[in-house]
Amino acid sequence: MTAHRSKVRAFAWLGLFVCLAAAGLPAREARAENVPTPEEYVDHVGGDAHVLAPGELKLDGRQQVCGQRPTVIDSQLDDYGAAYPGFLILNPRLLSQVTTAVKQWIFAHECGHQFRGPDEEAADCFAVQRGRRMGWLDEQGLEEICTFITPSKGGSMHFSGAHRCEYMRKCYADPSVR
Ligand SMILES: [Zn+2]
Secondary structure: OHHHHHHHHHHHHHOOEOOOOOOOOOOOOOOHHHOOOHHHHHHHHOOOOEEEOOOOOEEOOEEOOOOOOOEEEOOOOOOOEEEEOOEEEEOHHHHOOOOHHHHHHHHHHHHHHHHHOOOHHHHHHHHHHHHHHHOOOOHHHHHHHHHHHOOOOOOHHHHHHHHHHHHHHHHHHOOOOO
8 A cells, every 4th residue: 555655645735725724824726636535634644533424523512514525533633624625624632722613613614615615715704604504603703713813913924814804704794695
């Protein structure tokens, strides 16, 4: 399996929607032929990584569903969440440090990439509108998300977080689903 594994290694990052929730870095466009399956991803990263079938994931006791997409649990992921076209990845170690609303928003954001593509703002908007529609996101939860993505120190990161937050507030208040 060595050759197979190295192929996954070589291509893995090309297909990943980079979802640095705190940093707001631009996402990279995925190429279908470079996207690993969830099993290939797990095989590649090793450790405690494992695949949960659609509907198996719970965050703070609440079932999370993103269509028919499975979720890979990977505590070595260098971010809270990520997404390849076809599956989501969550880091339980980092997620344990945030509130229930933020956890669900991160899952919904990664789910947003499945249906809206690599654009971060589109994924943010999808997530808050989904939360409003499904009833798990209220004004207080929105504040928790804004606190999460807006680092306390100033600079360009701060601006990026504040900008995303402002856009999400608009999306949340917008009755038309985007
Ligand atoms: Zn993202």
